[in-house]
Amino acid sequence: MKKIKREHKVRDFHQAKWDEPIIFELHKEGERGVRPPSVEQEVIDSVGDGVSILPVGMRRTEEPNLPEISQNRVLRHYLRLSQETLGAGLNVEIGQGTCTMKYSPVINEAFASSPKMTALHPSQDEETVQGMLEVTHNLDLYMREISGMDNFSFQPGSGTQALFAMASIVREYHDTNGEGNQRDEIITTIFSHPSQASTAAVKGYKIITLYPDENGYPDIDKLKEVVSERTAGFVVANPEDTGIFNSKIKEFTKIVHDAGGICYYDQANANGLLGITRAKEAGFDMCFFNLHKTFSTPHASGGPAAGALGVTEKLKPFLPTPLVEFDGAKYSLNYDLANSIGNVRSFHGVPQNILRAYAWIRGLGAEGLRDVAEIAVLNNNYLYNQILKIKGASAPYIKGERLEQVRYSWEQLTKETGVTTDDISRRMADFGHQYWTSHHPYVVPEPFTLEPTESYSKEDLDEYVASLTYIANEAYSNPEMVKNAPYNSTIHQVVDEDWFENPEKWSITWRMYLRKLEKQSVKV
Amino acid sequence: MVNKSIGRAHPYIPNTVPEVKEEMLRIIGVDTIGELFKGIPEDLQYKGKLNIPEVLDEFELRKNVGKTINKNVSTDEVISFLGGGCWEHFIPAVCDEINQRAEFVTAYAGDAYEDHGRYQAMFEYQSLMAELVDMDVVNVPTFDWAQAAATAIRMASRIKDRYEVLIPKAISPERLKVIKNYCSPHITCIMVDYCEKTGQLDLEDLKNKISSNTAAIYFENPSYLGFIETAGEQISEIAREHEAITIVGVDPSSLGVLEPPVRYGADIVCGELQPLGVHMSYGGGLSGFIATKDKVEYVQEYPSRLFGLAPTVKEGEYGFGDVLYDRTSFAQRENGKESVGTQTSMWGLTAGVYLALMGPKGMYELGQTIMQRSQYAIKELGKVEGITASRFGNVNFKEFVVDFNETGKTVEEINKQLRAKGIFGGIDLSKNFPELGECALYCVTEVHTKEEIDTLVSSIRSCK
Numbered sequence: 001m002k003k004i005k006r007e008h009k010v011r012d013f014h015q016a017k018w019d020e021p022i023i024f025e026l027h028k029e030g031e032r033g034v035r036p037p038s039v040e041q042e043v044i045d046s047v048g049d050g051v052s053i054l055p056v057g058m059r060r061t062e063e064p065n066l067p068e069i070s071q072n073r074v075l076r077h078y079l080r081l082s083q084e085t086l087g088a089g090l091n092v093e094i095g096q097g098t099c100t101m102k103y104s105p106v107i108n109e110a111f112a113s114s115p116k117m118t119a120l121h122p123s124q125d126e127e128t129v130q131g132m133l134e135v136t137h138n139l140d141l142y143m144r145e146i147s148g149m150d151n152f153s154f155q156p157g158s159g160t161q162a163l164f165a166m167a168s169i170v171r172e173y174h175d176t177n178g179e180g181n182q183r184d185e186i187i188t189t190i191f192s193h194p195s196q197a198s199t200a201a202v203k204g205y206k207i208i209t210l211y212p213d214e215n216g217y218p219d220i221d222k223l224k225e226v227v228s229e230r231t232a233g234f235v236v237a238n239p240e241d242t243g244i245f246n247s248k249i250k251e252f253t254k255i256v257h258d259a260g261g262i263c264y265y266d267q268a269n270a271n272g273l274l275g276i277t278r279a280k281e282a283g284f285d286m287c288f289f290n291l292h293k294t295f296s297t298p299h300a301s302g303g304p305a306a307g308a309l310g311v312t313e314k315l316k317p318f319l320p321t322p323l324v325e326f327d328g329a330k331y332s333l334n335y336d337l338a339n340s341i342g343n344v345r346s347f348h349g350v351p352q353n354i355l356r357a358y359a360w361i362r363g364l365g366a367e368g369l370r371d372v373a374e375i376a377v378l379n380n381n382y383l384y385n386q387i388l389k390i391k392g393a394s395a396p397y398i399k400g401e402r403l404e405q406v407r408y409s410w411e412q413l414t415k416e417t418g419v420t421t422d423d424i425s426r427r428m429a430d431f432g433h434q435y436w437t438s439h440h441p442y443v444v445p446e447p448f449t450l451e452p453t454e455s456y457s458k459e460d461l462d463e464y465v466a467s468l469t470y471i472a473n474e475a476y477s478n479p480e481m482v483k484n485a486p487y488n489s490t491i492h493q494v495v496d497e498d499w500f501e502n503p504e505k506w507s508i509t510w511r512m513y514l515r516k517l518e519k520q521s522v523k524v
Numbered sequence: 525m526v527n528k529s530i531g532r533a534h535p536y537i538p539n540t541v542p543e544v545k546e547e548m549l550r551i552i553g554v555d556t557i558g559e560l561f562k563g564i565p566e567d568l569q570y571k572g573k574l575n576i577p578e579v580l581d582e583f584e585l586r587k588n589v590g591k592t593i594n595k596n597v598s599t600d601e602v603i604s605f606l607g608g609g610c611w612e613h614f615i616p617a618v619c620d621e622i623n624q625r626a627e628f629v630t631a632y633a634g635d636a637y638e639d640h641g642r643y644q645a646m647f648e649y650q651s652l653m654a655e656l657v658d659m660d661v662v663n664v665p666t667f668d669w670a671q672a673a674a675t676a677i678r679m680a681s682r683i684k685d686r687y688e689v690l691i692p693k694a695i696s697p698e699r700l701k702v703i704k705n706y707c708s709p710h711i712t713c714i715m716v717d718y719c720e721k722t723g724q725l726d727l728e729d730l731k732n733k734i735s736s737n738t739a740a741i742y743f744e745n746p747s748y749l750g751f752i753e754t755a756g757e758q759i760s761e762i763a764r765e766h767e768a769i770t771i772v773g774v775d776p777s778s779l780g781v782l783e784p785p786v787r788y789g790a791d792i793v794c795g796e797l798q799p800l801g802v803h804m805s806y807g808g809g810l811s812g813f814i815a816t817k818d819k820v821e822y823v824q825e826y827p828s829r830l831f832g833l834a835p836t837v838k839e840g841e842y843g844f845g846d847v848l849y850d851r852t853s854f855a856q857r858e859n860g861k862e863s864v865g866t867q868t869s870m871w872g873l874t875a876g877v878y879l880a881l882m883g884p885k886g887m888y889e890l891g892q893t894i895m896q897r898s899q900y901a902i903k904e905l906g907k908v909e910g911i912t913a914s915r916f917g918n919v920n921f922k923e924f925v926v927d928f929n930e931t932g933k934t935v936e937e938i939n940k941q942l943r944a945k946g947i948f949g950g951i952d953l954s955k956n957f958p959e960l961g962e963c964a965l966y967c968v969t970e971v972h973t974k975e976e977i978d979t980l981v982s983s984i985r986s987c988k
Contacts, residue, residue: 015638022833022842023648023880033881034616036890040974043900050896051781053919055754060783063884065655071618074880078622084641087630099632103536107582111589112805113624119598121606122807123951125943131595132806145574157667160865168705198853198863202678204709207858245563276561277568292866299632301642302664302869304808342701346609346668347807359589365579368534374557375539381560382548401563429637436633440855457538458548490640492836494843499834503820506847507833508661510651512818 010470011463013432014488018080024510026077027067033074065511084490086434088299092460094383095434097405097449098193098241100271100293108296108359112352122347126332132351133331136324139308139358146369147267147287148280149310154291155320155349159268160195162288162307163235166264167203168341169286169311169318170233173262176318176339183232183261189218191240191407194439196266205232211443216244216397223255231261237269238282241438241449243380243402253283262286262315270294271453272377272404275370279310286311291350295357306353320344375454376404379461383452386465390472392416396444405451407444414446419475419482421446426493427474427485431467535582599804603976604948607923607967608748609669609696609796610804613777614971616881619801623874632866636844643844646869647831649876656776656879656887657793658784659815663828665872669796670699672812673742673773674706676792678862679814679825680740680769687711688737692725694718696748697956699773703742711739723751723916723925727758734766740792744773745785749957749965750923751916752782760789776800776813776875777969778921780887781895792816801878802871811871824851827862890970894922897977898968904981905966911984915963922969926950928962933987935964941987947980 051059069077093101111117120129140152156162167186174180186200189210197207208226210218218236227234234256239245246252253263265279265287271294279287291297292305299305311319320343322333364372384406387393392413395406410421421437425448428435438447452461475482484493499505507513533540539548545557554560561569580588599612606612622628628642636643650662666672677689689707691700693715704713714733717726725743734741741763745753753759760770771792772785777799785793793815802809816822823830832847846852853860882890902924906913910932915925928935939949950964957963968977 015640019840020644022644022651023876024651031883032885033883034618034886036882036886036893037614037970038889039893039896039970043896043974046903047896047899050892050899053899054781054895055752055919057757057788058752058754058783058919060779060781060888064658064779064784064887066652066879066882066884066887068883068885069880071881074877075618075621077880078618078645078877079625081641081645082622082625082627084639084644085627085631086634086638087627088632089626089630093630096633101630101632104630105536107585109624109629110586111593113620114590114593115598115600116593116596118803118805118809119600119612120596120806121599121604121612121804121948122610123606123608124597124599124604124806124948125939128597128943128948129806131593134592134595135589142574142576145576157868158866160863161667164706164863168708171709194853194857194860195863195865197858198860201858202706202863209857247563247565250565250568275574276570277564278570281568281570298629299866300870301628301631301646301873302633303667303866304811304868304870305866342705343670343698344702344705346670346698346702346810350808351806352808355589355593359585361576362580362588363536363582363585364534366574366576368537368579369574369576371534371537371540374560375537375545377560378545378548378552378557379539381552381554385552403561403563425635426637429635434634434638440857454537454539458544460538486637489637491637491841491843492838494636494834494836494845496834497845500832500845500847500849503818503823506823508647508650508818508823508830508847509654510648510833511654512660513833 009466011431013430015490016083017490018084020077020080022510023077024067026069026073029068031068031070033069033071091432091434092456092464093434094450094452094456094464095428096436097451098269100269100451100453102296102453103455104296104298105360105363108356111359112356117352117355130331133324135358136354137326137331139354140324142361143289143308143310146274147310148278149287150313151316151319151323152308152310153319153323154306154308154354155343155345156307156309157345157350158303158305159288159290159307160199161344162309163195163266164199164202165309165320165341165344166286166288167200169315170262171203172318172339172341173315174232183230185230186232187226187234189236189240190443191242192237192266193268196235200235212397216242217246217248220248220251223252227255227259229260231256231259233262233264235264235266237266239403242397242407243405244398245401245403249282268293269404272373274373275366276373285315291353291357296360297353297356304350304353306350372454379452379454379456380404380406383450383461390469391476392472405449407438407447407449409444410446410448413472413475417475417479419479421448423482423485424471427471427482428467429486429489433464433467599948602946602948603979605950605966605968605980606948608951608965609698610807610810611799611967611969612804612971613799613969615801615803616878618881619874619877622877623870628870628873643831644842645873645876647833647844649872650831652876652879653813654815656779657815658786659793660818661823662813662815663826663830665797665868666812666814666828667867668810669773669794669812670702671706672794672814673699674703675827675862676771676794676814677703677707677711677740677742680771680792681711682825683821684739684769686737686739688714689739690714690716690730690733690741692716692718692743694723694747694749695744722918723747723749724753724755725759727755730762734762734768736766738766738768740769740771742771746775746778746921749916749925750920751918752921756785756788777894778891781891782921797871797875800875802874809871811868824848825861827852827864829864893970897970897972898922898924901968901977904977908981908985915960923965923967926964926966928964935962938984938987942983945983947983
């Protein structure tokens with residue numbers, strides 16, 4: 001007998017590879033995946049086949065070209081695809097910076113999938129959804145505590161939609177005050193989520209973007225220069241994607257207020273701030289939190305998410321409706337707001353995420369929330385300390401002062417080896433890690449953004465650092481190895497970008513692929 | 525009271541173990557965690573304690589939250605006839621099995637390598653949905669039908685460089701509020717009348733309102749009020765004559781039996797995915813789609829991500845990636861097409877599973893069963909004195925307007941009495957459609973048995 005040695009410093013990983021066909025290739029004529037409910041004979045006797053009464057031209061003549069597959073095979077197919085997906089539940093998920101990939105407690109999934117949640121209709125009478133309204137109202141109260149704002153709407157389906165709602169409120173506010181035509185500019189910063197700029201543009205605003213000064217703070221002199229009677233609003237994250245807290249934020253909001261603009265706060269990344277600092281004291285008129293980031297609701301492969309939108313008293317009349325209210329005995333829905341922007345999402349937003357976030361807060365309490373912020377910042381500073389020891393890695397701008405995340409750079413490594421951040425991204429897949437670069441444009445050269453949250457242990461962080469260190473060393477010793485990655489992922493490298501850019505090739509659906517193939521073979 | 529703070533690291537936060545904290549601080553080179561926050565000015569540091577209830581452990585949490593949500597009356601416990609944009613349908617167990625897989629539940633924005641399975645599942649959803657609507661291109665899902673319609677309208681406006689859209693007055697009021705918000709301030713929504721007797725779009729009014737400023741005509745099939753809009757071909761012909769785009773919103777549960785809108789001239793199709801295997805969740809199950817033909821001028825106007833197939837360096841492997849990523853606001857910020865972000869991918873994935881299970885036969889049977897059951901309900905309700913079961917003389921799908929004007933009772937009164945009998949009556953239309961008086965929108969799907977419909981009828985009959 002011998003000891004089984006497990007001394008490798010990086011994980012000996014291989015992702016599941018099932019080599020599944022595209023689902024259409026599983027078609028077997030006559031097979032059935034499920035039978036929908038059948039109808040009683042008495043109903044047929046009464047109304048006949050139900051479809052003959054359809055007017056000519058409205059009845060479908062050719063059945064849809066959907067595959068026919070037995071239930072077990074459909075299940076197996078999707079189970080295999082799930083195994084080929086590296087969800088946060090499976091890995092040390094600190095590589096998708098700005099996404100706050102924290103642990104989503106499993107108990108909260110049980111609440112969200114209870115029929116007491118899933119089988120509620122959005123138009124049910126208030127009396128029959130008192131539990132849901134109570135949860136919503138209480139979450140509103142907690143959010144008010146955390147932010148200092150006076151009222152929350154949970155209608156936005158994500159941070160982007162919350163930003164859209166805030167830009168809509170800015171427009172409605174100035175329109176109501178008769179300054180709508182004059183105020184046509186919104187100021188944002190480059191180290192913020194692209195949705196700040198894009199949603200304001202959807203609402204018709206001209207966008208002014210501030211760039212960072214040498215320390216990484218948004219340039220305050222530039223703000224003074226661009227702010228004017230045309231300023232409708234100022235939207236900013238703090239900290240921004242760099243993780244650096246803008247200590248002059250109160251001056252920023254004052255400058256904008258003095259010019260008559262509204263200040264709104266992108267708190268998508270508030271994980272380092274819970275119980276530490278609040279939107280109100282920094283002078284903001286509005287803010288939003290992502291329930292799927294700071295408040296742990298799972299990211300669901302890209303939604304449904306939820307944006308909690310908070311406003312000060314003066315902007316409450318502009319919120320989307322309905323708001324949940326409580327008279328001490330009963331919860332009710334208030335549709336009657338004087339200047340409501342209308343709706344951004346139908347009905348009540350994403351209530352199952354309201355429930356999950358509520359349960360998460362109850363599972364932490366006030367002290368636990370502060371622990372979240374403190375440990376998220378501790379973890380990030382530990383990681384920051386370790387990453388800077390890796391050859392070729394750096395963190396531009398001011399030294400230290402990072403809260404929950406850092407935007408790093410491989411500028412030196414790329415210069416010295418030719419290996420880029422995109423190469424490293426693919427190589428990280430070989431060790432079972434997610435890794436994210438940055439939004440565009442890349443202001444920091446060869447960027448990568450890490451956000452360790454409170455959910456990972458020191459050992460977890462060490463594992464991630466060890467993988468990055470291994471790859472950085474490999475870049476210096478064997479750059480081709482990194483450039484040709486991945487090797488242990490489900491698939492190998494896609495190199496022909498033409499498939500995504502050329503109309504002759506792009507195949508967004510299976511039918512497009514088949515048709516283009518056929519066209520090509522005719523040509524040949 | 526149990527002291528919860530002694531020796532108990534929080535289960536969600538491993539590094540609350542004091543010794544680990546100390547070690548990490550030592551490595552960083554600071555004495556306290558407080559020092560890590562020194563970048564936050566003193567006057568911005570919150571000194572108080574948040575007024576949030578004490579921590580609950582998992583057992584307490586289960587009891588506490590369980591007790592609260594048990595105050596809800598779910599539609600499983602009653603007979604519900606509520607629809608109007610969110611509907612009760614049969615959900616195959618496999619749909620829940622897949623969309624509750626931790627790998628999918630906790631995935632997010634990983635690349636096409638780590639998340640190959642997610643990319644393939646989304647590509648397959650796009651492909652399956654494309655077959656149902658008989659279009660080429662389908663996007664990664666939007667927030668809901670309303671936003672899909674709004675985005676489709678914005679796409680049309682950019683394609684045509686025109687800034688008016690024609691919308692039927694019989695549209696869902698919920699949906700209209702969202703559309704107007706997304707269209708403002710650039711695009712003007714002009715409402716087109718509907719025929720009082722049939723509910724159909726008033727073609728004369730349409731012809732009067734369409735002009736060279738019209739980017740698109742948007743209409744729905746089936747309409748919000750449940751009837752089938754039969755003049756699709758004429759409407760899209762009118763649009764074509766004015767070089768405007770035809771956008772049709774659909775409920776996809778109808779497409780096993782109803783002609784896909786492209787066959788009567790739609791250029792863009794959009795709609796709601798919730799009927800395809802997603803729970804209602806008080807509206808949290810909503811998810812929208814947009815579909816078009818494979819024309820460059822349309823594809824480049826989608827704001828959404830579009831996952832495309834591609835080969836890898838290894839023969840036989842399917843790879844995936846983003847088609848025309850540079851369109852998006854992720855790539856171009858305010859210069860991208862509209863705006864993209866986290867929307868509702870999981871419900872697209874679920875709709876894919878649903879369509880793979882149902883197949884063409886299942887979708888036909890679903891449509892047929894809905895039509896039979898709703899016709900039966902109309903017929904039986906029509907036998908009740910004073911009630912006109914379908915206000916509009918027309919063929920309906922899934923929903924229909926029940927006219928209570930002759931009963932002398934309000935919908936509110938009737939619904940209250942029904943609730944006491946364990947029935948959620950149809951949506952009260954009196955506020956949003958005052959011209960109809962006391963009318964309600966009833967929804968009957970494949971899940972409503974004959975017995976339940978009969979119970980509704982007898983309960984309405986016995987309303988005082």
